[in-house]
Amino acid sequence: MQSLDWLVLSFTLLFIVVYGAWKTKGQKSVQEYIKGGNDTKWWTIGLSVMATQASAITFLSTPGQAFNSGMGFVQFYFGLPVAMVIICLVFIPIYHKLKVYTAYEYLEGRFDKKTRILTAILFLIQRGLAAGITIFAPAIILSAVLGWDLIILNIIIGFLVIVYTVSGGTKAVSVTQKQQMAVIFAGMFITFYIILQYLPKEITFSKAIAIAGASGKMQILDFSWDLNNRYTVWTGILGGTFLMLSYFGTDQSQVQRYLSGKSLKESQLGLIFNGILKVPMQFFILLVGVMVFVFYQFNSSPLNFNPKAEEAVIKSEYAKQYKELQRNHKSIEEEKKVLFFNKLTKESKKQLIFLNKKDLELKEQAKSLIKKSNTKVETNDKDYVFISFILDYLPKGLVGLLLAVILSAAMSSTASELNALASTTTIDLYKRNVSQEHSDKHYVKVSKWFTFMWGIIAISVACVANLFDNLIQLVNIIGSIFYGNVLGIFLLAFFIKFVRGPAVFLAAIITQVLIIVIWYLEILPYLWLNLLGCVIVMILASLIELISEKNKRS
Known part of the structure; x- marks a missing residue:
């Protein structure tokens, strides 16, 4: 890396951290710290929701996924627009009406305290692990290609996030995510343009697409019902819809983004904005990976990019x-x-x-x-393809910008996760079970300490993690193991009125064990676990409730 790249990288990251901490200093109430003062506009909500999901893994792994397997991964997101509409019509009105701080508060009123706590703990487990991976993913790859120390990188990324997230809470996360998304979009569009300029003069964009198509990289839709195929139209629409419903509807890292909305309408518009923009954004990132593939058809590439x-x-x-x-x-x-x-x-x-x-x-x-x-x-080199191209071929200054894109994405996702982990720990565990008679100032202070604690845990997980087959798949696998079960609990709460807390609690524990066993034995592709977990917990809870009622009558 040249001095100009270091300058661009350092200035971009420091500006985001300092701006976020300065813009949100002095928040004293729980409502301000956890719900951002409820003055967030729809476009900020939309960008914040998008930035929370678009981690560094998205910008490292997705182009590599396209380089190796083509555009088919975009099918994974086909269920997202459907999920956004359902959440806008069902989930958000209930959350806003009840004025909850976390999604899990609602479950106590509908079922009981232990169901609320169980669901909150399931969230804390999977999101706590995911927070470590969102730090680890860029750190291990940058460590390999730049020679930077892995542990130091994990600590730097985690520390930068902790600074402004502890300082400003939810509002700091939303404010900085707008800056981060601006950096991300600018960096990716510039890179795409430069790739096209680097192709031989005879190779137009349409010819590049033809080359990619002839190499099997442009097959976008797969309508087969083959369960061995991870990404098909059906896994995207069915499994993907259930995953997105659970992630955006019940995962506090996302729920907290739109609970900060100025009104019900602003929150709904923010999610619709995300639903409209997300699929084209993922398509474009995959297309960048395909163009990198075409570029390497005319330039020498290593046998292994790691x-x-x-x-x-x-x-x-x-x-x-x-x-x-x-x-x-x-x-x-x-x-x-x-x-x-x-x-x-x-x-x-x-x-x-x-x-x-x-x-x-x-x-x-x-x-x-x-x-x-x-x-x-690590022999699997999918996650190293894009970063290798950046470092080997992009001009001075732009290398620093693209590294800023990757680290900004890591920071934006991690900030949302730490913010949500701290809010859930404070509201659902600490306030509900340990200390209910304290001032707002006390709970803000406690929330800051929990943010710091989860930041340290995330850094620790990052420092001991091992690289998986593909990082973007790892995050989605962790989510799929837990999300279906959690979504089923919420759907029971919304629609199956005769089912009560004890039945749901028992069904949720049984379902979680079953899903972990099914995943471990590799019986189904991981996306189907979302649908399966949701269906199992709903059927089990209903059966347990019916049997319980029958036993009471006899």
């Missing part, structure tokens, strides 16, 4: 074999380049499919050699 992996194998006894694979890989790249500069015919497309398959086999062999040389090195 520099630590290549370094490990080159220094090992398998170096000679690996270099032979590199030569074969380069030969395939040259053959493909010749095909791309000519018109893509039926025959050339067949040849391209053959060459891509051969290249994929080389990459698998390379991974095998890397694993033999060092079992601890």
Whole structure:
């Protein structure tokens, strides 16, 4: 990195932190600290909701996902607009009418105290883990490609977030997320433009799309019912809708964003804004990854994008074999380049499919050699593709901006998570069970300490985490294990009026155990766990209630 990149990166991050802390200083009431004073406009809510979901994982993993597997991942978000409409019509009116601070407060009134506490604890477990991953994801990748110390990076990202989140609460999160989204959008659009400029003059945008299509990267829709396919139209609409309903409707990190709305209408407009913009945004980020793929059809690419992996194998006894694979890989790249500069015919497309398959086999062999040389090195390089392109090819200054994009995204998501974790711990656990007779000033102080505590926990989780198959999938898997169950509890509360607290509490515990077992045994793709968890808890609670009533009568 050049001095200009360091300057751009440092100025951008420090400005966001200082601005957020300064803009929201002096908040004294719980209503101001947790609900942002209820003066947030719809566009701020929409951007805040989007920024909470769009973590650094989105901007590191999603382009890599498209580079390897194409545009199909966008189907994951097909259920989001549907979920936004349902939440606007059902969830938000109830939350606003009851003037709750957290989503879980409602459950005590509808069921009982223990159901509220159980649901809050399920949220704290999964969101506490996710907060650590949102710090760890960019840290481990930046550590690998820049040579920065992983532990120090985890601490820096976590500390920056803690500073303004502790200082200003919900309002600080919303205010800074507007700045962060501006940085993110600017960085991604500039990068997309530069990629197109870097392509050979003969390769227009339409030709680039044709090349990507011939390489199998532009297949967006998959209507198959094959359960082995992670991303299809049906998993997106069915599983995705249930995941998004639970995430945006019951996860306090999102609920807290729109509970700060100036009015019911402002909150609803904010979520509709998110529903309209989110799918195109994800499509665009995937398209950036596809264009990076096209770029590497005309420029040499490594066999493995993780520099630590290549370094490990080159220094090992398998170096000679690996270099032979590199030569074969380069030969395939040259053959493909010749095909791309000519018109893509039926025959050339067949040849391209053959060459891509051969290249994929080389990459698998390379991974095998890397694993033999060092079992601890990560061989899966999806998450390293985009950051490698940024560092190797973007001009000075823009590298710093794109690193600011990645770290801003990490900070925005982590800030929302810490803010929500602290609010839930304060309102649902501490105030409800430990201390109900204190002033607003006391609860604000307690909430700040809980924010700090969760920040330290998140940093600790980040420091001991291990890289998964793909980081964006890891976050969604953690959510899918818990979200279906939580959503089912809320749907029971809203619509199944005869079911009472004891039945729901027992059903929720049984369901959570079942979902963890199903996930562990890999019986279904993780997206289906959202639908399954929701259905199981609703059926079980209803059956337990009916059996209980029958036993009372007999």
